[in-house]
Amino acid sequence: MASQTFEEISPADFFYRNREIAGFTNPSRAIFAAIRELVENSLDAAEAFAVPPNIYVRLSDEQDSTPGTYLLRVQDNGSGITSRHIPSAFGQVLFGSKYKLKQSRGTFGLGGTMAVLYGQITTHKPAQIISSTASSKVYKYRIMVDIQRNKPVILERRILLNRDRWHGTIVEFSLEGDYYRAMPKILDYFKQTALVNPYANITFVDPKGRLYKFTRVTTKMPSPPKETLPHPYGVDVEKVKRLVRVTPHNNMLDFMKSHFHRISENIAKRFIEFADISPKKNPRKLNPQEIVKLVHMMKRYEDFRPPSASCLSPLGEDLLKAGILKALKPEFTAVCQRKPSTYAGHPFIVETAMAYGGEIPKRGDFILYRFANRIPLLYDEASDVSFRVVKSFNWRRYKASQDMPIAVLVHICSTKIPYKTVGKEFIADRPEIKREVLNGIRDVARRLKRFLSKREHVAKEKRRLNIFSKYLPKIAKFTTELAGREEEPDIEKLLLSVRKVDRKKTDD
């Protein structure tokens, strides 16, 4: 028997070996993923600070390196990062501030560090981070990632004075990539990000020095999400074990009331009865079997109140509409925000919109824009739940056809978006979500239908009048010549009368 060797790898090492699962598949995807992760961190940071985001992104050729090496710089006006967390935020995977139960773009504590890590393994250069939380100091770090130990290595740390109380973060590092292949997706990404964040200013300068500027149309921002407690339907044994370990309460009633979402005295009482546990029982004394049973009963109990949506921050109909008008300049827009709903104990809200004409291209198919927690999803469209809904939708019933310039927008907000990969590209087919997406699309499609019918009616009326004003003068002219008359009959009155008479009478 051959002897086996065992080794342990760190999370950074794991993601280094499996970087494709985080979206860093090839040089073109990698450059897209790096930009996107940093921009999303910046948006999160600005919203956390409750200021409309100003984000500046610059991608430039690295002068003294092999071609295909770029310097990426992303600057924001967000909250900034406290000095001691800066190295870990960018030098350690699975380190982050967004593991809370509220809607945010980042989720895994992964994206920013993956971008830095990818830059490091392709160029072997450190990353530079400058940040301030509007305190009197600005911190500047040069770091690398110790991949095997999943730890940041600090090469340089400098403290500068912050006279004007600047807040924000600047991240800069080198990476290899294929910008020209990624360019269409990157530009799409900015355009759609601007659409779904219409209160943000986003500037992008590409390696050729071309400037792309997306200016905000409003400074109104959606109300920020509130952090929430876990809903009993959404927890598992591990979660309850952790709660039991840290709870300050020594009876089940208080335990239920204070660690779970929307549990009143009454509900707690009834549930404990249902679960056949004494209300006086000290939660810290629950044994493993009792914990398993408790979780099991939570799933079976039907009278918990549904999760509230206060932990969510949908865009809202007005902002969504403003974003669409700015980005697509359509002739017609309809937006819809569905009521909050839940899947597996996680609250979610679906927002849908439909737009017609303007700058929406005719591609021989409906154009689908997918968003989740206010980020655009650009890859693997065909696997997405919204795509399937749009494909199987009965468009004919709504007078819409694929040769029309129609865009469909679906925005899903949730504390836990059911992505199928950590690359955050497409959303799984959860029946609850699918139903809401379908209902949302139906709602806006009904309004589209009204618009299309009206438009068709107007066009038909115009065609009808055109026919009269084209042929009646000809009849007048040729009969005049035929009859050998000098003067043509006056047909103005007749032409006016077709305008006034309603269609039914004329088409008899």
Place this chain on the structure above:
Amino acid sequence: MTEKKQTTDYSAIEKKKEAATRLVDFGETLYTQMTQNEFPWITMPSRSIENIIYSPKLRQYILGDRRVKRSARNIRHIRPLSQLVWTAFFAHHLATNRKTSTLRDVYYSAQAYEMSFKDQSESDNVIIDLETVTGSAREEFNIFPEERSAVFGDLTIEYTVPGYEGRRMNLTSHPDGLMVGPALTYSEFVKTSANKVIAIEKGGLFTRFIEENVHTKHNALLVLTAGQAPRATRHFIRRLNKELELPVYILTDGDPWGMHIAMVIISGSANAAHIRDLTTPDAKWSGVWATDIQSYKLPSIPLTERDVKRLHELQRDPRYKEKLWQREIKTFMKIGKKAEQEAFSRYGLTYIVDEYLPAKLEAD
């Protein structure tokens, strides 16, 4: 010698004048409607299938009493009505300038006036509408089809077309025959020594007849129909029959299609139910009959499925109800064969002229 005759139902010049007046009246009616702030409209006999009736008395198809209204107030009518008005204008323009035009010319000319026809069949159809509205045949307002057939034999005619007025011509002057075009259609008949007309379906046989002097041997005027006889030719044959009182014999291939060529000369077509003076009810179909295939033992070919289907249609057609036709249709179906005119060549090139034709003419 038969001297020039003037029958009551015919005068080319008169008819043309009449047609021109009707066009002007048509324009006048619509013009007046418009001056009275009325949407221009007309009524005319319906040309739908249900309104096409066979008249045993006239021995041709005619239009029934049903009429249709076309009004410029109706969105679906205004375009065809304006096309009709333009066509009337154009026809009148041709007549006043003494010019002729083909159906195809009409189609193209429309474009110069920013009148659009989808295709020629649309413009042809509007011309038929104009015939229906005015009751005049298109030839009377100088519009002719492209297909042209020919005539040969001892007939002297006098031209009436511009530039040729009063000039005379004998129809034996050219060995290929003379084209039955607008000029011949509107010529006056002066004199003839012929005592019969033989209409022939195919050019080959027509030429053979001329070469073999059938016109002198049999005192005949020869008319080539070149397949289905064009309206001008049918009209011309009618004139030979009515004005000169010449009996007409028709020779076609021995198949349902040949039969029908003869029938259209005799009783007209449903398409021309709105027009009179195109038929020659007393003309005779002289062959090739199905019974000839048997009695002359002609080389023959089997009927196709299409032929048989056509025979069944003809069997039910009111024009075919007389004994001779029914007998021949039945024989065709019985023997399952057909024969072309050229089949007589098996007995030598002159057999058809020397033997078959005299027998057929005598049989009458």
